[in-house]
Amino acid sequence: MDILFDPALIERHRHRAWRFGDRQAHFLLDIAATEIAERIAIVERHFDSAIELHGATGITARRVLETGKVGSITRIETSRDFLPDDGTAKVASLEDLALEPASSNLVISPLSLHLTNDTPGTLIQIRKALKPDGLFLAALPGSGTLQELRDVLLATEAELLGGASPRVIPFADVRDIGALLQRAGFALPVTDTETYTVRYDSIFPLMRDLRAMGMANPLLGRSRTPLTRLFFMRAAEIYAQRYSDADGRIRATFSIIYMSGWAPHESQQKPLKPGSANVRLADVLKGKNLDQS
Template identity: 65%
Template sequence: MDRHQVFDRNLLLTRRLRAWRQHGNSADFLLARACEDLEERLSTVERQFDVAVDLASHTGLAARAIQRSGKATTIVRVEHARQFLDNAFPAVVADEEILPLKPASIDLIVSLLSLHLTNDTPGTFLQIRRALKPDGLFLGAMAGENTLAELRECLLAAESEIYGGASPRVVPFADVRDVGGLLQRAGFTLPVTDIETYTVRYDSAFALMRDLRAMGMQNILIGRSRRPLTRHYFMRVAEIYAERFSDPDGRIRATFSFIWMSGWAAHESQQKPLKPGSAKASLADFLKDVEKLEKK
């Protein structure tokens, strides 16, 4: 296996398919929330798109959000497994890290809550940008660094206490500044990133972990420990969680942070930064004027 890989993506697909067979879309509330945000964000874009791609959002929710927005004429879904697809939209089965999209062929690409689990995220961004037509838009959301921070802390604390050491148990999520840098490196113009944070409350850590299993979101880190974990360990995790992150009513809090990102494929019509020295007023003159006003 490539030493640069962080995630076991075969295991990710296996667990997502198992979650889909056992639970269907019963735990898709985070994706549903992201789709609400997507529809709102698309409503502010003063453009119509001929062909849109819903990339690896795992259910039809994102495609339907694009459809409700009225911004796209044709919507195509791209998913890693046929089981995630239905007959509502044209579809392609492909890994999001190896996109089968022709260069400059798509007007809008949307991806919700999947790209943080790619091993070559810079390369995936580059493929997305190349697939866009000039002045095409990429709009996506991925999990940010504060996601499941409480659970991560409790898992590490319990493991250190019981086993005398700890291994990574929660995926390392991205920082918003790093994501902005990746968009720039991939050649997107006018890149924008921002964060939406949601707090979900549960009766216990066990209820949270049940939801994560229903999403297929267990540990897929290649460097994860293979040590079997006992019931005692998980009981201690739940106790620490309740001690550190519970509200007065006894329910616990779980943080989910979405990094929203957008970028355009370059086009001559887009706004460009001014060339150095082309400004008609200098900062020094502006500061002098401010100083004069303050003395009056």
């Protein structure tokens, strides 16, 4: 297993974002929470017990409870700092979830799985924690996310420093996520993507939002050389040249993969044979535009 991320650094980034408390920067988490809740709302069943994995603000747990489809939710976080002091929450790392086998009807994971080094192992833990015919539903950033920023930082570093190092983490492709669900033993796996284009005045409020989201670079292979103001000024110029609209505002892409799968049960329908579907996934995907100041 390749180790890409520094878990201790991820935790520091998440805590810094929590202390910073910029509510406006939580827009992606709010979007994922609403989408997850809407998908649960149309499932024709009631879930007695649910688990929210590393939802930071807890907005996803609250939105899911508002659907009336869930009896109770246990929140799991990496630190008590994120959790209410009411005895209903637990502490566990992003990868060692400490979940009891067959303990829940529903597990939701909003925007945290992309930071796991052993994603297949994490998914297996989640599947084992579900009761038979239990549902897993998650959102995570996918390929295409921050593609403009990745391009700009690579170009700036090559121009000013004569080389390049990874400054934006790699994001999974939706097809890879579907394969991981199958590998982890989920039945009836489904994945799709929603793409959001967010506009900013410049690269600087974008970088501010990423820090406030806890999305600063946690790669073990990251460069340890501090970047100068000159670097970011040049990056802002390149960003504006390559990815700005007529009004001068720049674009940032966030591509969110929504994934679901069921713990196997004999009552479940069998999947269709390959090639027998009559609706293309592309026909149901939607594009959205957001503005961030």
